Amino acid sequence: MNECDLANAEARYPAFRWLVLAAGILMMFMSMLTALAVAPLMGVIAPSLGIDIGTASFGIMGLNLFSTAISVIIVGILVDRIGIMKVMTGSLLLLLAVHLAYPVIGYTYNAVVGLRILTALGGAVGLIAINPIVSQWFPVKEKGLALGLNCLTMLGGMAGFTVGPMFAERAGSWQTGLAWLSYILVLGIIFLLYVTLNEKKHQPPSLVSVSNKEACEGTCETEESFSKVLLHCPPFWIGLAVMALSNWANNAFNDLSPSFLAIAPPLGAGYGPEVAGRLSSGAFFGSMFGIFCSGLVIDKVFKGRSGMLVAIGFICSLVFYNGILLPQIHGNMTTLSAWLLLAGFTGPFTAVGNQYFAIKNFSPHVMGKVTASWTCISNFTGAFGVMAGSYALHHTGTYVMSFGIVASICVLGLVAAAVVISKERSAKIDSAGVQA
Structure with missing residues (x-):
């Protein structure tokens, strides 16, 4: 040991x-x-x-x-x-x-x-x-x-x-x-x-002494200054990228999907505002279960490797968020309801995985500023995502490009998730070397 x-x-x-x-x-x-x-x-x-x-x-x-x-x-x-x-x-x-x-x-x-x-x-x-x-x-x-x-x-x-x-x-x-x-x-x-x-x-105990933190995680936990975290801690920027891209994709989908489902064909699915709102609520309820289950998946399945959950989240968002454009999906009420439920269920995977990534890489004494910085910037990014989707819809007259932007963001999110996975593997190898 x-x-x-x-x-x-x-x-x-x-x-x-x-x-x-x-x-x-x-x-x-x-x-x-x-x-x-x-x-x-x-x-x-x-x-x-x-x-x-x-x-x-x-x-x-x-x-x-x-x-x-x-x-x-x-x-x-x-x-x-x-x-x-x-x-x-x-x-x-x-x-x-x-x-x-x-x-x-x-x-x-x-x-x-x-x-x-x-x-x-x-x-x-x-x-x-x-x-x-x-x-x-x-x-x-x-x-x-x-x-x-x-x-x-x-x-x-x-x-x-x-x-x-x-x-x-x-x-x-x-x-x-x-x-x-x-x-x-x-x-x-x-x-x-x-x-x-x-x-x-x-008071909770300290899991490790300050001198052992770097050996345990290979992270930025030993940095006592938030300015040092900004300058010398790659996980800060990796996590920020994941959270910003996640907010962009989620906010854009939540803004675009209800209107697409409500508007009459050929522009939309033609369900009307009331039914579209009821269908969209399925994604909301799905996300509640998704948040809970994603935490258990990290603990029980991935054994703390949050990068895998982030990657799965972006893959699912790529599929489920853009899939509602297909007539085979939005043309059948039962299929669409299940599809939106799954979209909501998998949507939080990226956010919860990134939260776990932050907890592993930053000590409590900078966690407030780290999380606040990520939240602030990603909220503005999410708002920009909504505006970008609306702009594309206004100038093209269809939802294809708007959802295409969301797809591009999900692909960029996969790249960021790959960096997280790479870092976690490196940390595991370093930890194995210390144990040996």
Whole structure:
């Protein structure tokens, strides 16, 4: 047994780690809940503020997404400096203050946009919480499972779409309805406060000493400065490439597929908006199971080799995302439903595999900034992917080139996955040499 194996065998992780993971999942749930609760209310919010629906959507939804991409950098720095639990607790307190403010100041467009920007800042930590938590609190054999359980966060989006309009209708105004979300936020704050106040009593062990980290992984874990990570750590750029390409492909597909399914032939499949929305929801539910199963696959099948899962994810995206253009697929409702379910199921493989890659290659003290940087840049890349697909559709009048761009991105993703696989093989060989 080499020094790395001995260190791992001696490590004892507290059962408290599951509460910390639950706190991270809850934070992301709250982030999605508060971000999406207003989406079904655009038709109500716009006339109440005296603006058109386009302006409302741009300021209330669009600027929220843009602000989230910027805010992850801020919270990433804070996570590395003061700890993930303190940042999450503070973020929920900010979200609570924002929602309590809606009945007080939420009657002008500028005020609502300002509150939505603060919502982005409060919810941004949810996007990066899982990596620092899994990196620090879970042993190697459980990291995949912990990442897979992050699938529960998607219930936050479903809750937002449901609870937002329900509260607004029962409260008599959308401002009061959004304020009622504070009851849910208070429950979350109580739980996070409990975990925050007790985490010092249940600190996770260090798997390896600083001197042994490089021998164990052959990674950038010994770098103490994030600037050194940027300059001297190839895995940072490899992981960024994977995440950016994954976001591009996924965002473009999620934007293009519903409209393609709804629009009448010969341009689209001709199912109409209602049926197209119902069909697209199959991909959403499939992704929940995909997130969970992908973590188990890394643990049980690939034994920590995340590059294989990333490669399979891009291959499946190449096939399933572009396959809906085939009449044999979209021409049969049953076949199409199963196809979209599989597209959703395999879609998260690239993201979960890349999360595991990050956890293996970076120590917890830089994980916040690494994940935040990847999330920020890849969100902008994903937005560019949507614009590129829309531009191609506008100028060609067909979906062929738009989906062709997605196919090209998947091929580039396969190249990045091959680099990940190569690096993991090199690390395995180096580890075998150390053991010998």
